[in-house]
Amino acid sequence: MSHNNIEKIPPVLFLKSQKLIEIDFSFNKIARIDDWSFIGESNLEKLNLSHNLITELSANNFNSLMNVKYLDLSHNKIKEIDEMAFRQLLKLEYLSISHNSLTQIKPRNFLTLTKLAALDLSYNQIKEFEEDMLPLAQDQLNFTIDHNPVHKPDGYTFLKSSDIDINKFHRESRFISTSSNILEHA
Template sequence: MMGPVLAACLLIILSTAWISQANEALCKKDGGVCSCNNNKNSVDCSNKKLTAIPINIPTDTENLKLNYNKLRELEPKAFHRLSKLTYLSLDNNQLQTLPEGVFDQLVELDELYLQYNKLKSLPSKIFDSLTKLTWLSLQYNKLQSLPNGVFHNLPLLKELYLSYNQLRSVPNRAFDSLSNIKTLWLQSNPWDCSCKDILYLRDWIDDNKDKVTGAQDAACGDQQSKAVLDITEKDAASDCVSPNTTTAIPTSTTTPASVIYDDIHEIKVPQENFQKFLGYQEPDHLPTQPQCLMSISGYLGLMMSLMLTSAAILYVFHFLKKA
């Protein structure tokens, strides 16, 4: 009767080995994409020229670095298996948008880094599930507006970085729920001090200037020498249309040359035209060599594990039949 017991033990060992081998395909030194520290549940995939997030990141990962890559977009469920994450860095990529729900499963997340991307807008509920977040970096993007209530579910947030964007105002009560905020960087945005919408920001800064660092550095876009904190009702006398509506009134009849230049570089030619004319996909979308090696090694490991597992199952049936 010891035969089936030994076979069952062998089956468990093989299953554990397969899981370990799948993780090695991600972290293995000779061809793997990322480096891993299993003792700290940490995975470092930074600076690997990735155009997609590896699919076999261990589910118990707590610290994940994906910064300094070539990520242009995220799959809506990219992090849905990683509910134990407390630290996530996506900074220094090429992200232009964030899909709704992409962070919904990250209920333990403490720090989120999104700086140095190309984000122009945010979904209204993008941070709603991140109730334990204490650090959020959004500086050095292209944010033109903030949706209503985007920070309302972040009661533990202490550090918020919004500097070096294209914000002209913030929604009414945008920061009212940030009861633990200590640092809020707002500088280097073209704040429109001629519109009544700016009065909320002025009043909030005034009410919190003794306990919040950096907020008072917000300056009017058209006259950088004047702080938002110092504007008067007379200065902000205009009823301006919010920039996050489709009927926004343009602030200028001319377009700066730098904006035209940026737009030219962001024009996307349909991918099928490249395929018809050149016969292959655009190079940036092809998998990198480490990704190919990772896929091959993972596939070979999976096939070997399946063969050994099948042998173990047949071994169990053989002894059960004899019994």
């Protein structure tokens, strides 16, 4: 379904297609994901919504996607993510929200993503981080936040002080990339 002119994913479109493992809606004109658009997709493991016009993610967009391991939301126009948007994605391992218009990450956006191995937030407009923005399992996380106007990182890994211990984060995580930012301290 990629490289088309799809503007909307109707709710219950996939209600009787429980055997799908991968759906690719990339390179379309989808501006909004309706709540319950993916109901019935209990076996879905990979969802690609990149290169669309999506502007926000609500709390119920991905409710029935409990087995999704890969979610690509890159190259959209996402400005807002509800704190609970990813709460049902307990098996998610890869999440890309790069090349969007995010200016902030809310404290609980990624909290339930304990299996997350890769998080890409590069090429947004993120300036600061909330203290607990990263998932609990951050010791195995490959985290990329390149090309954001970050002045100084906040939180456990990013403390709200001028004494930021990026080296501690490097020791406790597999990878972090913060290139092309406006970091004031390291």
